[in-house]
Amino acid sequence: MNAHVSQGGWPVLVLNADFRPLSYYPLSLWSWQDAIKAVFLDRVNIVEYYDRAVRSPSFEIQLPSVVSLKSFVKPTTHPAFTRFNVFLRDRFVCQYCLSGDDLTFDHIIPRSKGGQTTWENVVAACSPCNLRKGNLTPQQARMFPRQTPYAPTVHQLHRNGRLFPPNYLHESWLDYLYWDTELDP
Numbered sequence: 001m002n003a004h005v006s007q008g009g010w011p012v013l014v015l016n017a018d019f020r021p022l023s024y025y026p027l028s029l030w031s032w033q034d035a036i037k038a039v040f041l042d043r044v045n046i047v048e049y050y051d052r053a054v055r056s057p058s059f060e061i062q063l064p065s066v067v068s069l070k071s072f073v074k075p076t077t078h079p080a081f082t083r084f085n086v087f088l089r090d091r092f093v094c095q096y097c098l099s100g101d102d103l104t105f106d107h108i109i110p111r112s113k114g115g116q117t118t119w120e121n122v123v124a125a126c127s128p129c130n131l132r133k134g135n136l137t138p139q140q141a142r143m144f145p146r147q148t149p150y151a152p153t154v155h156q157l158h159r160n161g162r163l164f165p166p167n168y169l170h171e172s173w174l175d176y177l178y179w180d181t182e183l184d185p
Contacts, residue, residue, distance in 0.1 A: 011032070012066065013176060014030050
């Protein structure tokens, strides 16, 4: 349900019924139009507002900046195996040279040698490293990933996602984004 929203588009932070974001990365955002529709359908509560309103000839409503769902959506326990989630698990860096440019993914054991497309056999890799490794095993190429690939939990992906905040964070969102992170002593 993430809508593509721009900084000038008055995006709305969407919280679950327990006031935690539905997703940290990508941040769970709706367009203001979708949020207003959800208000009228009685699916959300408005938690915070922008200093801006929209008007029709017979109605005016202040734009919400934060909404919470009325019904709790149970978070998934097993994240989907997607290219994006592999990059997020690997913190958007090549697992061979630590470059963050031109990322793709690499099968540690090449598929031609029996390797499968699984969490445990795929890592983020920049194109130059992926080309250099080619169709070789790590031993043959003398290229070993910095970390052993693993199937991450949703919590691990959320933790990594917090390391990459979006370009735009409205001040009214801050109290709801990081309240469950560990505090410094």
